């Protein structure tokens with residue numbers, strides 16, 4: 001099962017009896033009204049609404065441009081293609097992340113090189129990056145993931161890989177609202193890719209955005225997200241516009257619709273309040289789970305602001321039950337949980353198509369054995385959090 005499927009299996013579809021779902025997608029009346037407005041307008045695919053969403057999101061992260069795409073995965077692929085690397089060039093990435101970035105690398109004709117992670121943070125450290133790069137004699141680019149919303153110092157990671165920031169693509173699927181020092185994620189590297197998948201902290205259902213400070217790069221993405229056409233349908237049908245177009249690159253069909261953008265714009269207006277609630281939920285978990293034997297709480301970032309996309313604890317050997325049995329026990333009490341992530345070298349296809357160090361990836365394996373993502377979204381109330389914590393304490397006391 002893919003990780004997305006795993007997350008869905010443990011979250012609550014509407015009508016489910018789960019008491020505390022892993023993550024809920026709430027599309028409010030403001031977003032529904034915006035969708036009605038777009039549906040009534042006579043233009044429902046990529047148009048003015050997408051342009052407005054791109055502008056608003058780029059402003060929020062402090063980037064010159066935003067280019068809306070159909071998913072974060074498509075955004076990573078388009079950004080990597082835009083780097084113009086030779087076929088088969090090596091791209092460094094964390095072994096402990098969702099498979100989408102690895103697929104994006106191979107779809108772009110490049111080769112993922114897996115880097116191990118520090119078991120305490122589940123992120124690659126500078127020495128681990130250095131070792132992974134040296135083992136393959138250098139890499140041409142890297143994908144940096146801010147796992148769970150925990151900020152990574154992108155500049156230091158790039159330097160450890162021997163790369164400039166123009167060769168970095170960020171997988172910021174979990175990191176909208178994350179800061180690294182004084183800078184917002186989305187304004188640091190060549191291209192930052194966000195996800196608006198149903199369980200993300202800015203949820204549309206599906207969708208993504210690439211932000212960049214490079215105007216030319218952004219213009220190329222606008223074309224490559226739509227077959228490489230020089231002009232999309234909306235622009236061709238504007239008054240006075242020409243119907244003619246050329247195809248200048250081998251693009252994808254990966255545009256976002258105005259219907260999706262309308263939802264995104266409404267969610268963006270709520271975002272700061274939603275993030276404040278996510279931080280409160282994380283703080284409440286911290287307080288209520290403190291001192292529970294065998295449960296390690298998520299580390300706090302050394303620099304910057306966590307986006308709290310995930311609240312992932314570690315279930316150590318001192319806990320009463322192993323992680324998987326604890327998940328079953330919580331599920332029986334109506335509490336949805338998930339695991340982020342099955343490391344890439346444990347997935348059949350990626351184990352055959354990624355460069356994996358001979359020494360294996362012990363850090364990623366150690367995290368995988370123990371990590372457990374608890375319910376987290378901005379709609380959880382204090383009673384929901386208390387219920388999850390009570391279930392964990394009662395299970396822990398069975399020892």
Ligand SMILES: Cc1ncc(COP(=O)(O)O)c(C=O)c1O
Nearest residue numbers: 071072073098100173195196197
């Ligand atoms: C870390 C990470 N990167 C990328 C993705 C892919 O996002 P999308 O579904 O928008 O392609 C996900 C989705 O779950 C993810 O968790």
